[in-house]
Amino acid sequence: MISESLSQLWRFIPEARIVGGAVRDRLAGLPVSDIDLASPLTPEAVIARFEAAGVRVIPTGLAHGTVTALLGAQTFEITTLRHDRTTDGRHAEVIFIDDWQADAARRDFTINAMSMDRDGTIHDYFGGKDDLAAGRVRFVGDPARRITEDYLRILRFFRFFARYGHGGADQAAIAAITALRGGLARLSAERVWQEIGKILAAEHPQAALHLMRDTGVLAQSLPEAGSLDALDRLIARGAPADRLLHFAALTPDDPGIAERLKLSEVERTTLASLHRAPLLDADADDAALRRALADWPHEALIGRSWMADGREAIRARLAAMTRPEFPLKGRDALALGGVPGPRIGQALAATRAWWREGGCVADRAACRAELARLMAVQDGSGR
Numbered sequence: 001m002i003s004e005s006l007s008q009l010w011r012f013i014p015e016a017r018i019v020g021g022a023v024r025d026r027l028a029g030l031p032v033s034d035i036d037l038a039s040p041l042t043p044e045a046v047i048a049r050f051e052a053a054g055v056r057v058i059p060t061g062l063a064h065g066t067v068t069a070l071l072g073a074q075t076f077e078i079t080t081l082r083h084d085r086t087t088d089g090r091h092a093e094v095i096f097i098d099d100w101q102a103d104a105a106r107r108d109f110t111i112n113a114m115s116m117d118r119d120g121t122i123h124d125y126f127g128g129k130d131d132l133a134a135g136r137v138r139f140v141g142d143p144a145r146r147i148t149e150d151y152l153r154i155l156r157f158f159r160f161f162a163r164y165g166h167g168g169a170d171q172a173a174i175a176a177i178t179a180l181r182g183g184l185a186r187l188s189a190e191r192v193w194q195e196i197g198k199i200l201a202a203e204h205p206q207a208a209l210h211l212m213r214d215t216g217v218l219a220q221s222l223p224e225a226g227s228l229d230a231l232d233r234l235i236a237r238g239a240p241a242d243r244l245l246h247f248a249a250l251t252p253d254d255p256g257i258a259e260r261l262k263l264s265e266v267e268r269t270t271l272a273s274l275h276r277a278p279l280l281d282a283d284a285d286d287a288a289l290r291r292a293l294a295d296w297p298h299e300a301l302i303g304r305s306w307m308a309d310g311r312e313a314i315r316a317r318l319a320a321m322t323r324p325e326f327p328l329k330g331r332d333a334l335a336l337g338g339v340p341g342p343r344i345g346q347a348l349a350a351t352r353a354w355w356r357e358g359g360c361v362a363d364r365a366a367c368r369a370e371l372a373r374l375m376a377v378q379d380g381s382g383r
Contacts, residue, residue, distance in 0.1 A: 005071040006035065009078075010118040012053045015039055016078060017115040023122065027132055028164065037078045038115065040098035063190050065096055067308055075342070082106070087149040101125045101299075107155045108146055109160060110138050121178035135166035143176035153196035154217060162199045162208035168248055171209055178215045194222050195263040200246040222341040224257045225250050230307070248274035249307065254363070263295050274299035282310045286317075287359030293323045294360050295304060324360035328354045328367050336372050347374045 008015065016039040021027050022032045039046055043065050048071050052059040057070045064079030081103040082094040091321050097103065100115065102121060107113040110128035122129065126140050137144045137160045139153075147153050161169060184192070199212075209228055212218040218225050231249040239245060244267060251257055253275035258268045277300040278292055292301055302318055305311035328351060333344040351371040355362050362370070 001064065003072075003074060005074040006076070008071050008328075009037070009076055012049050012055065013037075013041065013078065014118060015038055015041060017117045017123065019079075019115045020107075020112050022131060023114045024128070024164075026116070027114075027122070030353040033090075035074075035076060037076055038081055038100075038103060039078050040081050040100070042096055043080050046080070051295060060199050064094055084149065099167070105140060106149075107140055108150075108156060110140055111160065111164065113136045113140050129161060132164065135164060137161045137165050137169060137173070138170045139173055139176075143170075143173045144180060147176055147180045147183065149194060151180070151186055152191055152195065154181060154184060155192065155199070158199045158208040158212050158217065159195055159202075161211065162202035162205040163205065164227060174211070174215060177217060179222050181215060181217050184217065188261060189262045193263060196222060196249075196261075197243045198329065200250070201241060202237060203241040206235060214285055222251070224252065224254060233309075237306055237309065242303070244270050245274060245303050247271060247304060270299070273297070274303045277301050277304040278312050279304050279308055279320075280311070282314060284314065286321075287312075287361075289317060289321060290324050290360040291356050293318070294326070294356055298323065302307060326355055326360075326367070327364035328352075332368060333371060333375065336368075338375055343378055347378060348372060350374050 014036045015169045018035055019038045020036050022035045023150050025032050040070075041049070043059065043062050046067050050067075056070045058070075060068045060077070061079075065082055067078055067081075069076050069078060071266050073222065080096045081098055083102055084099050084106050085093045085095050087093075104113040104115065104123075109131075110126040110130045112128070113126050114125075114128045127138075130136075131138050137158075139156055157173060157177060172261060184294065199208055202208070205227065209218065209231070213225075213228065214364045228250070231246060234246070234249045248271055251270070255268070255272070258271060265272065273296060277296045280288065280292060280301065284292075298318055302315050305315050305318070330344060330348065330349060333347055334340070336342045338347070348371065351367055351374060354370050355367055
């Protein structure tokens with residue numbers, strides 16, 4: 001985690017500490033990707049230090065005390081220690097401070113409130129290290145206060161519980177979440193989906209989802225969710241920790257859900273394919289698999305196979321197969337004397353149907369011959 005770029009940053013800003021997720025995941029033995037830092041210096045002082053050292057620095061969020069420094073191949077966000085002057089349930093107006101414990105006190109959970117200085121010392125003011133080891137997700141201070149500062153923290157609680165929690169959930173947190181779940185209505189659909197997607201990306205999100213149902217949070221944030229049994233069974237089969245696969249098992253095939261949550265076009269297409277791709281029989285022959293692959297990508301068919309028991313062999317066979325491609329294009333019909341227009345499309349579609357029905361094994365020459373036959377029938381010369 002301590003790269004040459006980070007060591008260089010500390011030479012310029014020795015007061016800075018790594019904060020939040022990077023500290024948490026380092027202690028948990030998980031890969032660390034983004035490294036965020038905090039500093040008791042004002043944003044202007046941080047910018048001046050970097051500029052004096054010839055380091056490019058971008059004032060990415062000065063209102064909240066954040067600047068971004070580019071060192072080598074890495075970028076680092078450095079945020080000035082702060083205190084929330086006012087909050088509205090989602091955003092805060094902040095004032096800058098130089099008190100590390102006071103800054104940690106405004107964070108959401110104890111496991112996210114730790115910091116690490118350049119010597120590797122972990123500063124843990126609220127028992128985050130012990131909570132992480134015990135699998136506890138616990139708000140810093142009063143759970144109700146933390147939630148009313150930012151209602152997104154309700155969903156973040158379940159996201160972190162899905163990834164780090166084991167054993168029973170913190171009852172003070174659950175009581176506050178249950179009482180304040182109505183505040184979720186203040187959140188944008190995009191932020192709700194972002195958090196739900198991260199919950200569903202966990203390897204075993206079931207406990208978090210059952211808690212969400214028990215507290216009324218699931219009905220508030222994802223009212224379309226059906227029984228959790230299908231998702232429980234899918235995960236029990238060993239399905240990969242894929243958020244859209246989990247989402248498909250949790251919700252019906254309804255484009256309105258993707259519209260409401262503002263899923264991207266790629267996400268919508270993937271989700272639709274997971275609902276609509278054929279569920280291949282466990283004893284399907286190779287021709288049936290090739291026909292399915294001609295119409296659907298590997299990922300959709302393999303993902304769909306997780307929705308039923310006994311498809312292990314099908315998944316292995318699909319993964320080993322090359323997706324067949326119909327060998328003809330419109331130019332082939334033109335080369336055979338066809339006139340541009342809908343009849344060419346009809347002839348090509350009929351030829352493809354013939355190729356598909358035959359198990360997608362006919363080569364280009366055979367397909368071209370069938371296309372010529374069909375075009376002759378269209379012209380009446382084949383009768």
